[in-house]
Amino acid sequence: MPLTPVLSAHWDEADSYTLDGYRRHGGYDALALAFAKQPDDVIQLVKDSGLRGRGGAGFPTGMKWGFVPQGDGKPHYLVVNADESEPGACKDVPLMLANPHSLVEGVVIASYAIRANHAFIYIRGEVPHAIRRVASAVREAYAAGLLGQNILGSGFDLEVTVHAGAGAYICGEETALLDSLEGFRGQPRLKPPFPAVAGLYASPTVVNNVETIASVPSIVTNGADWYTSYGSEKSPGVKLFAVSGHVERPGIFEAPMGTTMRELLEWAGGMRKGHRLKFWVPGGSSVPLLTEEHLDVPYTYEDIAAAGSMLGTGTPMVFDETTSVTRAVTRWLEFYKHESCGKCTPCREGTYWLVDLLRRLESGVGSDDDITRINEVSAQIAGRSFCALGDAAATPFPGAMKYFADEIALGTHTAASDLYDPVAATVLAGVNA
Amino acid sequence: MTVTTASTSGDTLEPRPDLVTLTIDGVETSVPKGTLIIRAAEQLGVAVPRFCDHPLLDPVAACRMCLIEVEGMPKPQPACAVTCSDGMVVKTQMTSAVAGEAQRSVMEFLLINHPLDCPICDKGGECPLQNQAMTSGQGDTRFDGPKRTFPKPINLSAQVLLDRERCVSCARCTRFAEQIAGDPFIELLERGSQQQVGIADDVPFNSYYSGNTIQICPVGALTSAMYRFRSRPFDLASTPTACEHCASGCSLRTDSRRNAVMRRLAAVDPEVNEEWNCDKGRFAFRYLESDRRLTSPLVREGGELRPASWDEALVAAANGLKTADGKTGTVTGGRLMVEDAYAFSVFTRRVLGTNDIDFRPKGSSPEEEQFLAARVAGRGLGPTYADLEGAPAVLLVAFEPEDESPIVLLRLRKAAKAGTRVLAVAPAASRGLAKLDGTWIPSVPGSEATALQNLAPDVVDLFGQAGAVVLVGERAAASPGLLTAVGELCDRTGAALGWVPRRAGDRGALDAGLLPTLLPGGRPVADAAARVDTAAIWGAAEVPETAGRDLPTMLKAVEDREISALLMAGVQLDDLPDGAEAALRAAEFVVVLDTHDHAVVQFADVVFPVAAAPEKAGSFVNWEGRVRPSSQPLRTSLMTDARVLSVLGAEMGVAGLESDPVALMAQLEEFSGWEGARVSPPSVAGAPPDPGPGLLLATWRPLLEATHLQSGEPYLAATARAQEVWLSTGEARELGASEGDMITVTGASGSVTAPLVLAEVAAGAVVVTGNAHRALGASGVRVQVAVEGQG
């Protein structure tokens, strides 16, 4: 497959993030096209394109917009989820840095479609550079009449608020995000009601990922058929694949759905010199890992699922033979324990327990019972937690056991650091050797 | 369109569109739409284990203890948060291995970080975690790592302590504080396994309702400073009692051990206090153990009171009262149980031969007497708490429910959440009113009657709606014309009228006829038929025909030597009008029945000790007119007031006065349903305050204050709200004062200094919260206001 740069087409231009830079390549042309349609027709167009949410769950975007009750007399809101905090996920922040106007244009079109007159962009607090970029793009758009009252003479009004989070993974969960945005402590809300019916300030709200919204202008410009000409029937379109880890050139590659990991690896310059692939994780730490045998699995929701994992955020992390799988899983679980919001018992207590058990294995003092227990405790969390963070925490270990049971069993007598020099897995490898 | 087929029974039942039919553990059941699975299961006798669920709180589905299987849903579902729907097939732990396993898992998780220090935990023996670990757990843990620990305990307030390591993060306490009490001073903080309940740095959990969180905490994480480590639940004897502290009328459970009260809990009483009570009712009972308790009769000899035998005291009292020969006045407080109050009514009329009797505290007026006799006394039940909840609109007049009848506030909050409009004619928009999302109708003290007469037409219309209620507090007596105007408003609109006094015995005393113009059951003294009726029930030849004197008139009559003796019961100096000491001193003979030694006792010639409320069986009548029966948790050798009056009556020649509480109640019951004449309602014109220097004082007594019924409980006292002075922004500007400045308010007999709070206050008024009576007087007096240090 070829690379198909759409969102990332002009990231190499020095002013790609400015209004001028964006406009030079037809930026904001989609807006007028959208305004020429009825809002319902815009929703239909997005439905026809088959665009699926890029935040991880892959929910069909047009369908989500269609859930918003119309004519209900309540204000509607669009909320852009720019909390990108999943380990391994690094696509929304670069997109906001290099091409924030695609997001702003998408926000206007999406808001027009769902009939929202106020949109919020909720950006994780630890990326002030991205916050500044988006804020200045919003300012530019206001100044150019692309936001505010009567945009482009369409009669459509839209206010956009850029909001900085305070650093919590859970605030990426859409209902926790809404609580956080309302000024409360970010914890997921009980559903139903779903955000489409009672979201922000108990009004109908659409929450979409940055990449999802930024993809909308190109669909409006080029049409649904153009979009569905890429990818598979169930997973159409193009996507930003962010490859990280033990590769020569980590980076973001925009390519059609259905691209394989083997192709992504090639673009990334292959594995670090002198090293072999050990395992890779297709969509952030919350999905089960895969191995070399899966390099030719097409990157579609259905194919990755058939291979036993999930597409997730579509941001593969690649690990070579210097990596201790026990150590990697322990670090992930430490992340989930640290980020568990504490609301529900299985996640709050389960992650506490898992970290305790995993650290024993990592330091070589675990037992066979501990291994069984980690599997059992993971199973006790999965499907019983309040939100998907708990499910995510239950995923890495059973996934790793599937391919690396023997290595994990070494943790009953040998520390991971004795088996895998921690430095060897880092960029410092060989520096002081 | 849904077509409902007839049920298998053969009878064709009317299909109920508001019902849904589902199957739980193989049993078909129909429940109202919106019913949660956990409630539907309860109705079938299936107890799904739970922690965060509470029927009076909104669901959170946080603890995950109640996971059950719902056919067609891929994951186990929380029974406490999923509503029943038609055709649903539910399997609880009784029939589903998945559900049973999910519950065992959650229980195991809950216990990994739990200290399991049951032997030293207050909750041990009555702990939902212990119990459900038995029913839904597995007896042993597989967790062998280090447990999370916290320094223990921390104070959420002076009274409420938190042992964080025992907390299961169920959010019952925080939801109670926010949803029920409207005091969101506690919140879950931090995250993950560090999540804990906490307070803001400088704002303790000083809620009048804080004790409820201790009761509903499903573990021993929340404890009270006063009960912590004092006893074990299995060593306690529980007795159903009624609260003696206020006219809300809570049902309580009194737990005692070795004849001492160890703690009190709110009992479940859906019609009154639901499952809640206030901290005063929960914690204020140490007065029973006070060293000022009276234990033996006292008689005065050589100017000093000395202990005496009952015989000696009875003879002395009988002689003294006989000597007064009909010139005795009876003054009871509003704290007596209704049986005792009724005994005073009988004794005063039959033995003392007079209608000189009054139960009301200072601030009462003839207008109030007429109002109560005409509109409240003997009217039976209603309006009720349920009426408040169902009312389209409720008007509060001279009444701050949070301080003056806390359970009324809780029910009004529930009502307001469901759409009831609350309005208040008041000198200020109080925080209590804000909790009710209420509308403030400004009125300076003294001009409330005018405000009522001038209500906007749309407001009047609100009260023309069926079910509307007007609640008037006892402070209304001090504002001339106000009770007249309240009655007229209800007459005009058809709104139901509720009178909410402060003390638990006030309404009972009124129904028992402890007023100079009133016999029991709302019968007017002036009505011949009422007197004949009364005499017949009493088996007496007659009852005195002359109207008696009210309290202020009695006290004046004592000074004028028209009354020579006083019979007093449960009355404190603070209840009496200013300057009452002079009358007490002037009285030739004073008999006092009381539980405690206090200032009034020192004026007595004969003192009889009597049993306190928890030491006897009896009842209170709450503001609704509802009888609140109370059993006897404590044994005592002391007699009830009624028993003392009975033996004293015999000593004075009237034998056979009833003293058995059941018989007294039965007799009082005979007075109900009076259809004869009533005292006519008052018709007093409003008298708005004259213009004058300074501001008009507005004040009401707080829930918590230093009275003897609240003595001995320092932790409770420490949660009392600090005194404040409220001024409008305009008034404050004129004074050159800003928020937080210390303001001195000076009245005729003293001054109060407290920090300024800028509030919505009616022009020309100043609010002083907390007890300002002693220093400044009652609402409506003129006071001077100055910034401290600025002359």
Ligand SMILES: Cc1cc2nc3c(=O)[nH]c(=O)nc-3n(C[C@H](O)[C@H](O)[C@H](O)COP(=O)(O)O)c2cc1C
């Ligand atoms: C713990 C957790 C963290 C999440 N973090 C993010 C995030 O950072 N960005 C994001 O777009 N979606 C995140 N999601 C998914 C959102 O809940 C939601 O599904 C998504 O924003 C919907 O947008 P989409 O339909 O455009 O994908 C997270 C979900 C969970 C459970």
Ligand code: SF4
């Ligand atoms: S699974 Fe539970 S504890 Fe974990 S983040 Fe979600 S709600 Fe919070």
Ligand code: SF4
């Ligand atoms: S303190 Fe008690 S009531 Fe409050 S959250 Fe913890 S366990 Fe629940």
Ligand code: SF4
């Ligand atoms: S509200 Fe009144 S009746 Fe209820 S507990 Fe408190 S003082 Fe007692």
Ligand code: FES
């Ligand atoms: S009782 Fe249902 S989740 Fe807590």
